[in-house]
Amino acid sequence: MNNIYLSKSKYCRCVQCQKILWLEKYKPECATPEDKTVIFENGHKVGELAKGLFGDYEDIPFDKTITPMIKQTEELMPKKPNVITEASFDYDHNFCSVDVLKNDVDGVEIYEVKSSTKVKDIYLDDAAYQYYVLSNLGYNVKKVCIVYVNKEYVKGELPVEDELGQYFNIEDVTAIALSKQDEIQSNIDEINRFMEQYGEDNEPPTCLELKCFNPYDCDFWQYCTQDLPKPNVFDVAGMWKSKKFEKYNEGKVSFEDLLYEDLNPKYIEQVDFEVNDKEPKINKAAIARTLNSLEYPLYFIDYETYNQPIPEVEGTKPYQQLPFQYSLHVIEEEGAPIEHKEFLAEVDDEDFIRTFAESMISNLPEDGSVIVYNKSFESSVNRKIAELYPDLADEMARINHNMVDFMVPFKNRDYYMKEMKGSYSIKYVLPALYPDDPELNYDNLPLVHNGGEASESFLKLRNEMPEEVKEKIKESLLIYCELDTLAMVKLWDKFKEVIN
Template identity: 35%
Template sequence: MNFIPKHILSKSTFIRSSQCLKSLHLYKNHYNLRDTISLSQQALFTSGTDIGLLAQGIFPGGVDASPADRFRFQESVSRTIELIQNGTEIIYEAAFQFDGVLAAIDIMVKKNEKWYAYEVKSASKVSGTYILDAALQYYVITKSGLRLENISIIHLNTSYIRKGELELRKLFKATSVLEEVISKQELINTKIEQAKITLADSMEPPVKIGKHCFEPYSCDFMGHCWKNVPQGSIFELAGMHKSDLFEMYESGITTIKEIPEDFPLKKLQKLQAEYFNKNEVFIDHQGIDNFLASINYPVYFMDFETFMPAVPMFEDTSPFQHIPFQYSLHYKKDRTSEVTHKDFIAQTGSNPSNAFILNLLSDTQNKGDILVYNLTFEKSVLKKLKTLFPEFELQIDERISRMKDLMLPFQDLLYYHPNMKGSHSIKNVLPALVPELKYDELTINNGNNASAAFEMLQKETDSIKIAEIREALHTYCKLDTYAMVRILEVLEGRIK
């Protein structure tokens, strides 16, 4: 077997270079500057790997060509060549290399003496990035001397409903992208050359921040590239297109204070800029009074957490279906009473929906308004549960009729604090109104991480880790509802 030199560019670094050449340089030369990967991001990577392995079952009996570790991909290339020459008809993780560019592909199938390539994605549809990814694979494979009859992306079918064991040919869809991929071959060649030039240069490319920092993915070097963007920058303006923000930034307007008085802004943006510059809180007293008059004690403060397994774990569920697993409830009998708390976190091993709704209905059976933050979400979860458990339809409808949205005063600009930075998310409202309460110090500090943590629990066997994750979930969701208690108290004027 001929010696295969180490590759210069891989599929993942090619996609990185297509988004930003500076990101490629930093990844190769200053990896230590990379932002910390979040729990939810790591869960996505893990899910992608697991789904790739699961999809192999569509084409059983294949031979795995993957390397022993990520530093030995040239062995995988040699192994792939050997398998093809020996007549193997199904290859998993086949690897090809051409002119210093490495590309592995999830599944290769030989049928009637023709080769078909399949790349598996843990998504519900084919994106432009996936097509670019497949275009590179096609480029490397065909330039290596292997003709492809077709190349397809295998993705999840959200219409699939699990009944018993997984039916892989119904769970997955294969979409041919051959035509799009062929049309991009010249572009691929150009992008490869640009990436190679970048890698050969020791100097960091002079790429300024821009929309590419977010598209198609949020860059994992933003902490480095954005370190000189000041607090109070124009990027805190709400509801403005990124293209307009970067146009302002390039013109020399970098902070809210620098925005000219006659600059065209929307209502929220004008309010935000005015009260940022004044460093004052805006309050529509009549609007707040009207909102408070609509709240009838006793009050439940309620929050849900859901998870969305890409591969349905339970009977009668579909890919990416929201499945509720946790709620938190704070309760106040009247404005001056002490607050009490109840919560629920499902056990693992079965669909948590039944236990969730039974406990929730029991814990909210007494009279009183039910205050949530972002009514649309909690209402959609309850409506889905109503279809799953028609025997509880009347009770669920009764709970929905009592629900009111604490987000409205902030969404409708009845109350605005400069520290909200143009956002009415509870993650921004809470520290602005109640500075001593913060999410950023929690182990689990947002809904995506909570979802990822509960999905991790489905496979976790270490009792200590299980206890730690459940406690972190409890702490996070409890803060969500306690945050609502304190925010409402601010509106009521009890905390100055």
């Protein structure tokens, strides 16, 4: 049997599902991957920072042919003690690059770096695989550790590079890596048998299980479920995945199959509305309570934020949501015209969070209703602003106290239509309520269509680019955020319409 060439990432994907490897090799065009650019960028940033954990180091530059990386590593290994980053090794067609390798006189220490804030099971497989490769090459592996981000780290006055010991957590997983060695050998043998058994014209059977989403959502999910009825049990919004697979394994796949199952009433409601093409459900009393809770002036507001694994703003933590933009529609009194106000931070403003907050406070001067969609998000951002700037705490608390959440009627199913597909996300709710209005369609927007793209676009403004390109990005950010608050105004209009 000719062993296939495995990397640590391929090995980990095979731990999840062996068919992934077959599909990647023979049907890569069938993948529908999510955009993982931000995840990869975060991993790169954290990985680069971790290279300095133990002082000076020798870095092995990436080469897709791999051989030069292995050769350079072989040249550096005898020069111990030293620290080698991306040290690369191959044993019997099993390849790995070690993020940080402490190469001591009496052996080596493996440090696998992750941009996560906790140690996940798949990281243990990753680390154990590296132990397998190096130990089989004859190296004395003294220690294996997972290096990950300390979510409680708060950026102080010093650069993060000078606070590495506080920014990173290091967990010794040597005993676990050692305990997994027989399992790894068995897995590698099984992977090779599997790939030899199923050639290009002999596709392996599809087995849908929880592993399709654990530890990562599989890029081939749509391909593997293409023959299921549409919609199906996996389209039921909010249901635990374990419950979905339970029903799938019972043969309850289509919505018709699920209609009389003993399920959460909200799940049955989604199925019932779809199968029986039911008319919208509107709890007029609940909608009226929402409307009656409003006090003028009405402030319809939405924030855009970004987060970074390595905090840049003093007083903030890794992955903390940092507000850089808001849109605000204001109605001062009943019958008054709608005013629109907005804020977009300048990328070179080192105190942009305070500028954001002061601008918002000035535009919400009175105690009217602050209308949001998903109160927990905006209110948590405001609390963090109050922690950063105690002199603004009273104003942040005032704004939070006045918040009214327009998501609640949809979350509680006081207003529901089959077109919402069981979701209360405004990206489903708005087109359901206004299906024929192209101005309310996020897909028609230029450049920025969702919060993730907004964050990425704002960060791109830091890069060198022609001024006209920057202006186009800024314009797209403003248009996107404005639609978010216009959407809430349109919800308010719809609420008034349906109770009259």
